[in-house]
Amino acid sequence: MSASATLETALASALRRPGAPAPAGVTPPGRLDIHRNNIHVSLVEALREAYPVTERLVGEAFFHAMARTYVADELPDSPVLLAYGAGFPAFIETFRAAAGLPYLPDVARLERARLEAYHAADADALAPEALSNVHADALTGLRLTLHPATRIVASPWPVTSIWETNTHDESVRPVDLGSGGGTALVTRPVLQVYTQCLPGRADVFIRALDTGQSLPEAAGTVAEADASFDLATVLQALLTTGALAGYRLDP
Amino acid sequence: MSETATRTSMMPPADPMPARAGVGLKARHYASVVGERPDVGFFEVHAENYMGAGGPPHAWLAAVRERYPLSVHGVGMNIGGEGALDTAHLARLRGVVDRYEPALVSEHLAWSGHGGAYFNDLLPLPYTRETLVRVIDRVDRVQCTLGRRILIENPSTYVCFGGDEMDEVTFLSELARHSGCGLLLDVNNVAVSATNHDHDPAAYIDAFPTGPVDEIHLAGHALGHDDTGAPFAIDSHDRRVADTVWALYERTLLRSGPVPTLIEWDGDVPELPVLLDEARRADTRLTDAPREATS
Numbered sequence: 355m356s357a358s359a360t361l362e363t364a365l366a367s368a369l370r371r372p373g374a375p376a377p378a379g380v381t382p383p384g385r386l387d388i389h390r391n392n393i394h395v396s397l398v399e400a401l402r403e404a405y406p407v408t409e410r411l412v413g414e415a416f417f418h419a420m421a422r423t424y425v426a427d428e429l430p431d432s433p434v435l436l437a438y439g440a441g442f443p444a445f446i447e448t449f450r451a452a453a454g455l456p457y458l459p460d461v462a463r464l465e466r467a468r469l470e471a472y473h474a475a476d477a478d479a480l481a482p483e484a485l486s487n488v489h490a491d492a493l494t495g496l497r498l499t500l501h502p503a504t505r506i507v508a509s510p511w512p513v514t515s516i517w518e519t520n521t522h523d524e525s526v527r528p529v530d531l532g533s534g535g536g537t538a539l540v541t542r543p544v545l546q547v548y549t550q551c552l553p554g555r556a557d558v559f560i561r562a563l564d565t566g567q568s569l570p571e572a573a574g575t576v577a578e579a580d581a582s583f584d585l586a587t588v589l590q591a592l593l594t595t596g597a598l599a600g601y602r603l604d605p
Numbered sequence: 606m607s608e609t610a611t612r613t614s615m616m617p618p619a620d621p622m623p624a625r626a627g628v629g630l631k632a633r634h635y636a637s638v639v640g641e642r643p644d645v646g647f648f649e650v651h652a653e654n655y656m657g658a659g660g661p662p663h664a665w666l667a668a669v670r671e672r673y674p675l676s677v678h679g680v681g682m683n684i685g686g687e688g689a690l691d692t693a694h695l696a697r698l699r700g701v702v703d704r705y706e707p708a709l710v711s712e713h714l715a716w717s718g719h720g721g722a723y724f725n726d727l728l729p730l731p732y733t734r735e736t737l738v739r740v741i742d743r744v745d746r747v748q749c750t751l752g753r754r755i756l757i758e759n760p761s762t763y764v765c766f767g768g769d770e771m772d773e774v775t776f777l778s779e780l781a782r783h784s785g786c787g788l789l790l791d792v793n794n795v796a797v798s799a800t801n802h803d804h805d806p807a808a809y810i811d812a813f814p815t816g817p818v819d820e821i822h823l824a825g826h827a828l829g830h831d832d833t834g835a836p837f838a839i840d841s842h843d844r845r846v847a848d849t850v851w852a853l854y855e856r857t858l859l860r861s862g863p864v865p866t867l868i869e870w871d872g873d874v875p876e877l878p879v880l881l882d883e884a885r886r887a888d889t890r891l892t893d894a895p896r897e898a899t900s
Contacts, residue, residue, distance in 0.1 A: 361731060361766065362687045366719035369728075379767035384831060385801070388763045388839060392726040400725075429722040433681020433694055434656045473657030502658070545661045 369393060370429070397425040401439050404469050407520045408446070408462045411455065420449055436473050440466060457511035457531065464513050464549070467505035467540040471547045474503035479543035479596030488603065495604035496569040500560070503542035504597045508557035510535040514549060543596025550595055555580035556588045568604070622647055622674050622708035622820070624863035626887035628880040629870060635665040637877045642672060645884050647708065649676040649867050655705075656697045666705065676709040676820065676867065677701060681723065684743050684757065685730040686716035695750050702751050709820055709865070711756035711789045712747070714740070714777065731766040732776040744784040756787040756819050761794035761826075761840035763801050773798075774812045781817040788814070790861075791822035792854045793840065793869075796847065800828070800838040806853055815861035823854060823887060824869035843872030845883060854887070858894035866891060 364377035369390055376383035398421040402409055409417040424445045430438040443462035452458050479501055488496060507513065514536070515529045537556040540549050558579045562572035576583045592598050625646025630638065638648070648669055655662055669675070679698055683691060702710055715727035730736050748755055759777060771779075781788055790813060799806035825844030830836055846854075846868070858864070868883040 361768075362716060362719060365728065366722070366724075369724060370722075376764070380764045381767065382764065382831075382833075382835070384833075385763040385837065388837075389724075389726050389728060393724050396725050430725060431721055431723065433683070433691075433717065433723050433725075434653050434697065435725065436654070436657050471660075473660045473662070476659035476663075503660075542660065545664055 372426075393429075394422060394425055397430070397438065398422055400435050401425070401442060404439050405442065405462055405465050407465055407517050408458060410520050411458060411461065411516070412452065416451070420446065420452065423449065436469075442466070457509070457513060457516060460507060460509035460511055460513045461516055463507045463509070464517050464538050464540070467507050467538070468547050468549065471503040471505055471540045471542040474501075474542060477502050477599045479541075480593065480598040480600055482593040485593065485601065488601075492603050494568065494570050497566060497602050497604060498563050498569065498592075498598050499600045499602075500564050501541055501543060501597055501599040503540075503547075504560075505540040506557050506560050507538040507540070508535070508555070509538070512536070512551075514538045514551035517549065539591065539595060539597060541595050541597040548595050550591060552588055552591055554583050554588075556583075556591075559583065559585070559588060560592070622676065622865045624865055624891060626866045626868060626884035626891065627674075627676065628868045628884050630666070630669060631874050632662070632665075633874065634877045634880075635661075635669075639665065639668045639672070643877065643881055645673070645881055646888070647674040647676055647865060647867075649678050649709075649869075652677050652679040652698055652701050652710075653681050655701050663704075670705050670707075675705055675707040676711065676865070677705065677707040679710070679712040680727070681717055682712045682747060683716050683718045684712050684747070685714055685728075685736070685740055686718055686743075687739070688719065690743055690746055691718070695747060698747075699751055702753070709756060710751060710753060711758055711820060713758045713760060714773075714780070715760045727760055729760060729762045729764060729766075731768050732773060733768060733770045737771075737776055737779055740780055741783045744780065744786045748784065748786065754785060754787055756789040757781075758789035758791050758822065759794050759798075759813075761791070761797040761801075761838075763837065763839075765802055774809060774814075778814045781814065786817070787819040788817045789820045789822060790815075790818045790857065790864075791824070792857055793822065793824040793826055793846065793850050796850050796853060797826050797838040797840045800836055806849075807856060810853055810856050811860070813857075815857070818861055818864055821854065821857065821861075821864050821866040822869055823850060823866060823883075826850075841872060842869050844870075846886070851886070851890070855890055858890060861894075862896060863891045863894045 368374045368376055376386040401421040424442055443459045443466055446452055446462055447459040512529055512533050519527050537552045538549055539552050555576055559572050559576035562575040573585050623646050627647035627649055628645055630648040630650050655666055681694060713727050716730055717724050717728060777788055795806045795809050823846045824842045825846055827839045827841040866887045868880060870880055
């Protein structure tokens with residue numbers, strides 16, 4: 355190992371541990387804190403930008419403490435910070451001080467889904483009327499392709515309502531936490547990210563489509579999980595939001 | 606590799622950069638920039654902010670690129686790092702450069718990742734013959750992959766190392782000479798480092814090789830004192846350019862002649878007119894600069 359390799363390894367190690375002494379030869383040693391601070395402040399800021407509603411729900415000070423804890427354990431694995439913080443919702447689930455807000459991880463998942471949709475690959479959405487020409491006999495072989503920006507977040511909590519009122523309403527309206535959950539559908543057919551709440555286990559249906567099941571197969575899969583699943587409404591929602599990119603008909 | 610290396614030196618930039626002032630392109634200013642088309646020399650973006658697959662950032666940047674010259678400034682290539690060059694990241698950088706054909710592409714004399722972790726900061730390296738050879742090799746590989754010359758920026762530093770074998774200006778001069786890269790002279794970084802190491806910033810400017818300098822950066826910095834009472838400066842990019850930095854900029858232009866100059870403002874980003882006003886202040890000095898460089 356070369357001399358500079360030794361120094362970089364020592365610096366990297368010291369930067370990860372608050373209060374650790376600077377490696378020998380670093381002058382003035384106390385100034386290493388400027389870099390430690392740069393790293394932590396900038397990564398906490400990246401999480402704040404990615405999770406604004408989560409921050410609003412817990413307040414700035416709480417979010418800051420939670421984000422700092424995450425950052426200390428999870429440095430980015432890539433210089434592309436758009437991808438940083440994907441594990442933050444799962445971390446919130448384990449963050450004991452947030453245990454009193456059981457819906458918080460799913461709100462964060464919805465924010466993550468919206469961020470991913472924002473940066474996802476561009477593609478033309480399937481026109482809502484595109485399926486009207488498909489003959490009923492051919493439906494058994496109909497396979498739908500999701501738009502690259504389409505994401506789903508299933509939750510037992512009304513996360514779409516929580517997200518909406520904390521994003522769009524001038525004064526936040528109360529959300530009945532007992533009003534039930536659902537599947538948040540997120541997509542971005544052109545430049546605008548859309549979020550819509552779908553009823554029942556639409557998540558099971560959409561995931562089945564995404565794994566390549568035909569329309570009747572996916573309908574069968576979701577029927578096992580949700581006997582009252584409203585296929586027509588969910589299919590209509592997928593078409594009107596631009597959540598689909600195409601279809602193919604297998605004989 | 607030799608095939609792309611040949612292309613490097615042969616291919617002129619798609620759209621030459623004017624010797625005017627530019628500003629950083631911020632998401633909150635996208636609509637104003639495209640809609641109002643302000644009179645400014647160019648825009649600069651951080652490459653990593655455009656490494657998503659699609660969506661509004663690319664749609665806006667494409668619209669800006671149609672209207673203005675563009676500079677792509679990378680912050681994550683880890684040019685000064687000891688580990689293997691991140692070829693996946695280099696491929697992403699190439700994707701951005703191929704997509705937008707910017708007039709300038711730049712990176713930093715710094716390291717930012719170690720052992721698979723990315724620190725999101727520009728960290729200092731010792732200036733030794735060994736690190737010089739390593740950085741020359743890495744810059745060469747980046748230039749070969751991108752098929753073009755890049756600029757390397759002098760860092761703002763807070764600490765230095767006992768084992769340095771040469772000063773920063775010598776290191777950068779040798780890097781430019783051996784790799785063929787250009788240099789991005791960040792005048793604010795010169796002021797910040799000089800404060801932090803009690804050096805004379807004017808002497809740094811006077812010694813800097815202006816021939817390879819294809820771009821200048823200006824920014825605001827924060828001043829403070831540490832617990833021993835010693836002054837320090839932080840490269841905060843969150844305010845107007847300091848008067849001391851304007852004076853160093855004028856001193857630079859006397860030697861370099863007019864050079865494309867960016868106003869960097871990344872924290873507490875103001876309304877677009879404030880950025881444009883700072884750019885006008887740089888443009889005035891560019892207009893007054895001698896046409897012919899004196900060195």
